[in-house]
Amino acid sequence: MKHAIELTINGKCYQIEVEPEERLLDVLRDRLGLIGAKEGCSTGDCGACTVLMNGQAVTSCMILAVAVDGADITTIEGLEKDGEIHPLQKAFIEEGAVQCGYCTPGMILSALALLKENPEPSDDEIRRALAGNLCRCTGYTRIIAAVKAGAERMKNHG
Amino acid sequence: MDDQKAYAIVGHSMLRPDAREKVRGRAVYVADFRLPGMLFARVLWSDRPHARILHIDTRQALDLPGVYTVVTADDAPNTRYGVYLKDQLIFARGKVRHIGEPVAAVAAESEAIAEKAIEKIVVQYEELPAIFEPIEAMKPGAPLIHPDLESYEATYPKIVKGNVCLYTRLSMGDTEKGFEDADYVFEDTFKTQPMYQGYLEPRGAVASFDFNDKLTVWTSNQQILVCQAELATALEMPMTQVRVIGTAIGGAFGGKLKTSVEPIAALLAKKSGRPVRLVLTREEDFIASRARAPYILRLKTGVKANGKITAKSVELIADCGGYSDHVVGTMGLAVSFSQGPYKIPNAEAKGYCVYTNNPNYSCMRAYGVHQMCFATESQMDIIASKIGMDPAEFRRRNLAEDGDVLVTTQPLRSVTVDQTMAQVLKACHWEEKRKASKQRGVKNFYGIGMANTILNMGLLSSAAIVKINEDGTASVLTGAVDLGTGNHTALAQIAAEELGMKPNDVNIAAVDSDSSPYDLGQIASRTIFDCGNAIKLAANDARRQLFATADEVLGAEGRELRASEGNVYVRDEPDKKISIRDLMGYRLYFKGGPIIGRAGWLGKPGFDHLVGEGYPQPPSVTFVFGTHVAEVEVDVGTGQVKVERITAAHDVGRAINPLGVAAQIEGGVVQGMGYALYEEMQIHEGVVQNPDFLNYRMPTILDAPEIVPIILEIPEEYGPFGAKGIGEPTNMGPPPAIANAIYNAVGVRVKELPITPERLLHALDDKKTREA
Helix, strand or coil: CCCHHHHECCEEEEEEEECCEEHHHHHHHHCCCCCCCCCCCCCCCCCCEEEEECEEEEEEEHCHHHHHHHCEEEEHCCCCCCCCHHHHHHHHHHHCCCCCCCCCHHHHHHHHHHHHHHHCCCCCCCCCHHCCCCCCCCCHHHHHHHHHHHHHHHHHCC | CCHHCCCCCCCCCCCCCCHHHHHCCCCCCCHHHCCCCCCEEEEEEEECCCCEEEEEECCHHHCCCEEEEEEEECCCCCCCCCCECCCCCCCCCCCECHHHHHHHEEEEHHHHHHHHHHCCCEEEECCCCCCCCHHHHHHCCCCCCCHHHHCEECCCCCEEEEEEEEEEEEECCHHHHHHCCCCCCECCCEEECEEECCCCCCCEEEEHHHCCEEEEEEECCCCHHHHHHHHHHHHHCCHHHHEEEEEEEEECCCCCCCCCCCHHHHHHHHHHCEEEEEEHHHHHHHHHHCCCCEEEEEEEEEEECCCCCCEEEEEEEEEEEECCHHHHHHHHHHCCCCCCECCCEEEEEEEEECCCCCCEECCCCCCHHHHHHHHHHHHHHHHHHHHCCCHHHHHHHCCCCCCCEEECCCCCCCCCCEEEEHHHHCCCHHHHHHHHEEEEEECCCEEEEEEEEEEECCCCEEEEEEEEEECCEEEECCCCCCCCCHHHHHHHHHHHHHHHHHHHHCCCCCCECCCCCCCCCCCCCCCHHHHHHHHHHHHHHHHHHHHHHHHHHHHCCCCCCEEEEEEEEEEEEEEEEHHHHHHHEEEEEEECEEEEEEEEEEECCCCCCCECCCCCCCCCEEEEEEEEEEEEEEEEECCCCEEEEEEEEECCCCCCCCCHHHHHHHHHHHHHHHHHHHHCCCCEEEEECCCCCCCCCCCCCCCCEEEEEEEEEECCCHHHHCCCCCHHHHHHHHHHHHHHHHHHHCCCCCCCCCCCCCHHHHHHHHHHHHHH
């Protein structure tokens, strides 16, 4: 049986009929073509599918679509404003924190959730906030540097 | 001379252009592909380690609404293929040899329907005796996993027997006499585990046939041209009818070689007449993985009281699992580098690759040299400790130099390990820290340990085509995909430097076997070295043509020309200049036509005679060296090891993009740390017990140590602008350096990886018992 849900994704309102077993990740990727959320493990362990749900970082492979009725979702595609990428995205490029890129959208969104709560995190706070996002390429050093640089840039952007 | 010059582009850190689309979530990986009418595939994997297939009933699966087709071995050519040994088929035929071997596959309207259909396929098996220990599998009378092994084609002089699909023996000098001359002889056995590559993007491919029966495959493979050739072999099609296109790659590390999912997707596409996408789930990617093969390494080393090594012999046994895949190749390199970067006048190395009914193992970053390095560098410390010498001093007394020979009898060249060692020891204050007190608090102990690395550099062929466009920019056609390492950025720098263009005016084209020239692939740390050489030569060929036209247009009359920032000028009269764009206008519309530079490259080692039996590898072109120092804190109460810092010095010849080199070192170090301490595919009777990221524990950001990369640039004569590759060596140092640091901290030696808290506590208990 299909369920009708209504939700906001990247500031836009959607009314969608979903199957009971459909996940938020399926809705984003298969129905709306928002491919920035990646499926890495399907068990909530790698963080590649991370999106923001009402401001919180969540793994969208672990959330049923029926459960997001009324929610406000931000995906990586929602970070650009007027064709300009977000200061945190810019920081990831400039600090060399991107290699294969598969973990990158999820990593950026987990970091963004942290910076909204805590605009000046310590290294330890960054590590704790990103502990659920695996990266196999970078060794994480530059990711920590990028989150710090992003925090700086966000402050300067008001 | 290249090494005297300062370059405009090479050697300067450059940001990666592809990062822009990646931070926006716009890079397109295989799982992001959708074609009109595309079907979704799932695979039925063998759930038996060794069994005869009596019957496969697919009727119920086909009856399911939404199912288009089911394929089995009956739909595939009966052609065996493989990179070293042709022992492999697309689907199991007659019998299965490991859990996770493809038996059948389904294409349906959705993955959910395909999954249901898979459950409805009935396979009748007759169990065969299975064997999981390579040493057991080597014994006479062990059940034969490939009874037809004798008849399989191989690319190496095949010495096979029973389940042993490769035996190789190399020797040099007089080992027996070497051991007689020694004051001490050390014998140690080390064991390494199966390691999963752990790329975040699971393997996948999209396949489609057109109306002329031409196959197109999109894949995140790391060997696009090899994948094309192997598909053609496996499907019995001419290469003209097989087109392979590289997508964005979410990491590979040796796990996306040759073919795996591609032929399955192709057979489904052929039979259904529709495009088919097959993307593995993480669990499938684990159970059908091509993990780094586990090794047993027996080392015997003779040493004089003054610390000089007189002889070394090694016997290595690698578990292939059900098929040989790349394990045979890893053994070739493991035996080659069994002496480490040391001068050992008498040496012998024996290697065995053995079939078992374990999963199909293969290779990972640093191939078999990785396993070998752990054993050698651990034993170096064991010896140093026994003869009462500082491990650095013991290594120093035995360091190889140019002209010393490997056990393959190939002379070494470009040996720089003395310098990587000197730099790293100085940077981490080795002398003071070795002497410093170990105990920190009640149960915590500090330790510091080191390891040297050696690896081959340069492997077989690459080619490149450089097209100069009418706007003065250039497009480079190469078979090299960017694994995520940023090699496209560095390759563009190489082309731009040679052409005298701005790096952003060079485009490294997407890899498409219809137009990209041959390349062996993004393996063996060869991209910057081999593809870089091909691109540099092709760019040089294009520049030569540009200069010939410029000479005419500028009236330079043979005077020396230079190119920079998109302009060509007379060296002695820089005002006499013309833009490459204007030159191209002249070429295209008045004289000469388009400019296409081209080059093929095959690194020549100046050594082609390999002594020894059954050896499967070509000689090295040159060699690359490094040194790692690990600092750890060990908690003797819990057995936990915290890696605090790794200082990693690598001689890269020349850092084309220093930012990219540092990033490679950091990533490689953390992967190596995972292998040292946490990661192990746990296999019980052929079943992977931990096929998920919760139970297969890769390092998280909480584990990441401080990493101090030290980049040495000692130009390599054969490298493009002096460069050597660096992807793999970064990964080899941490396991032995960490094991040696643990020994320094608490005085126990763990010879089996990973060094888990359980293993360490066990070793600590043993030590206590011995001391009591």
